[in-house]
Amino acid sequence: MTAVVWVCGIMLGAAGFLTTIHVIRSRNLADRAVGIDMLIAIVLNSLAVSIAFSQDDLFAALVLIIGLLAFLGSVTIARYIEERGP
Amino acid sequence: MSAVVDVVAAVLLLTGSGLALIAAIGLFRMPDTYSRIHVATKPATLAVVCTVGAALLRVPDLAPTSKLLLAVALQFWTAPVASHMVGRAAHSAGLRPDEPWVVDDLATIEGDAGFSAGEGGDADDR
Numbered sequence: 001m002t003a004v005v006w007v008c009g010i011m012l013g014a015a016g017f018l019t020t021i022h023v024i025r026s027r028n029l030a031d032r033a034v035g036i037d038m039l040i041a042i043v044l045n046s047l048a049v050s051i052a053f054s055q056d057d058l059f060a061a062l063v064l065i066i067g068l069l070a071f072l073g074s075v076t077i078a079r080y081i082e083e084r085g086p
Numbered sequence: 087m088s089a090v091v092d093v094v095a096a097v098l099l100l101t102g103s104g105l106a107l108i109a110a111i112g113l114f115r116m117p118d119t120y121s122r123i124h125v126a127t128k129p130a131t132l133a134v135v136c137t138v139g140a141a142l143l144r145v146p147d148l149a150p151t152s153k154l155l156l157a158v159a160l161q162f163w164t165a166p167v168a169s170h171m172v173g174r175a176a177h178s179a180g181l182r183p184d185e186p187w188v189v190d191d192l193a194t195i196e197g198d199a200g201f202s203a204g205e206g207g208d209a210d211d212r
Binding site for chain 1: 095114141143160179
């Protein structure tokens with residue numbers, strides 16, 4: 001299980017790195033909103049991998065809360081894009 | 087029994103992480119914002135289901151199960167809504183894809199003069 005978690009961590013780290021580069025390099029606000037949404041999804045995946053590795057329910061509530069905050073953030077940015085432009 | 091559960095959990099973990107990596111590569115491969123919205127929804131739903139399912143298989147207690155199941159259900163409800171809101175806001179703000187639309191229903195709903203692309207769809211009912 002340790003080797004599997006290492007491989008998962010490397011893949012998720014690479015995904016987070018690529019998404020961060022995309023957020024920095026993107027040209028409009030909608031692209032950044034999509035990238036930040038995906039960064040939060042990667043964080044959720046990392047938390048779930050951490051729960052599966054440690055067999056501890058310390059982060060279970062965190063998955064719930066971060067998922068809801070991701071929804072609120074995306075909707076807020078969407079309203080902002082509608083008013084201001086991309 | 088425990089070894090089987092561990093193997094299934096490992097496969098689910100690798101599937102979820104691989105989906106996240108593929109989606110991150112897809113952010114660079116896709117040409118415009120709407121395709122990227124389509125890409126970014128995959129790790130928010132399918133990969134989260136895979137990794138949280140592995141966590142559910144591995145955690146022995148029953149107490150965190152309800153929290154994790156509620157997290158998955160809320161993710162399934164909220165992630166498509168958030169993607170839809172971002173896409174609609176991008177359309178309403180005037181963002182256009184690289185290739186022209188095939189069908190643009192939002193333009194007729196919004197009724198804005200700046201959004202009319204010309205032809206009103208391809209109605210070829212033979």
